[in-house]
Amino acid sequence: MHSATAISFPNIAFIKYWGNRDECLRLPANGSISMNLEGLETHTKVTWDKLRVTSNGLPGIDSLTINGQSITGAGLQRVAAFLDLIRQMAEIKARAAVVSQNNFPAGAGIASSASAFASLALAATKAAGLDLSEVELSCLARRGSGSACRSIPGGFVEWHPGAGDNDSFAVSIAPPEYWPLADCIAVVSAKHKTTGSTQGHALAGSSRLQAARLDDAPRRLDICRRAILSRDLEAFAQIVELDSNLLHAVMMTSNPPLFYWQPATLTVMQAVRTWRAAGLPVCYTIDAGPNVHVITEAVEAARVADLVGSIPGVQKVLVAPVGGPAKLVE
DSSP states (O other), X not given: OEEEEEEEOOEEEEEOOOOEEETTTTXXXXXXXXXXXXXXXXXXXXXXXXXXXXXXXXXXXXXXXXTTEEEOHHHHHHHHHHHHHHHHHHTOOOEEEEEEEESSOSSSSSOHHHHHHHHHHHHHHHHTTOOOOHHHHHHHHHHHOGGGGGGSSOSEEEEEOOSSXXXXXXXXXXXXXXXXXXXEEEESOOSOOSSOXXXXXXXXXXXXXHHHHHHHHHHHHHHHHHHHHTTOHHHHHHHHHHHHHHHHHHHHTSSXXXXXXOHHHHHHHHHHHHHHHTTOOEEEEOOSSSOEEEEEEXXXXXXXXXXXXXXXXOOEEEEEEBOOOOEEEO
16 A cells, blocks of 8 residues: 655636637646635545455455545546546556545635645655656646646646647746735635536537637736736736636636626625725636635735625635645655
8 A cells, every 4th residue: 555645725817727629638728827825725645555456356446535525426437537547657556545625615616626636646646656747747637627737836827738738737937925915715605516617618619709718818828927927916907807707708608608606706896896996906816616816915915805704795705825836745
């Protein structure tokens, strides 16, 4: 039996990933830029066991436990398919026991699959005796969940879409301390969304707006990258909110349409724009879910969290500064 444990952070995308050129390899339709979220963690332990066999000597099945609950069905199948990639790389037939815990809501637009597959990739490869580079880990994590590739490097991260399996990966464009921002997440619903991101990506092309969104993506990526590197919050705010609005316009006009916003979602969005007009350094962005990520400077995080928390319909506020890379732990 060989075990390893890893921790990784979810990430919030400023320029969004939505739609795949290749569903199996999860090659994105456009590049994206994000930051990791310190303090929100997925903690995953993987144990490979050669003795996990059935009574007739055939390999047994992998097991998956998330937040103390045994997972079967589609959830286990997705993880087992990902572990098959590692079995192939390591040339092993052992089955794995995967035990994972999140300290934040899963399936609610806070990138739980990103941190889940980033920590799984690191723990499972290490336990299997593999020592992958950051680029190799990012490519592997992408196969489990596209945005997971961005949770492998630290700080502010850009995912290069690439041409194939080996050159579609994420790299850090600035370390966590480069620009001390914070994400004040307005949790308006902690419920698991009815349409997950994997299904949503497959619907992207059914929107007539997706082509226009993709055509403009290189421009938005360039503006966002330059805003981060120059720490220009006004330019950053304008492009991040535009990109978020474009994403949800595509979702709302896909077939069938996806409506993730709730009344409180829109209330927070409108409040953020009012606060920024009054001089507060804030902007919003929303992933595939109802919860609003309110980005601000770290020195303003406590004030912004109080303001966000006072809005009717906001259940709680999670505050996360810029996080580091996925890492192994004892």
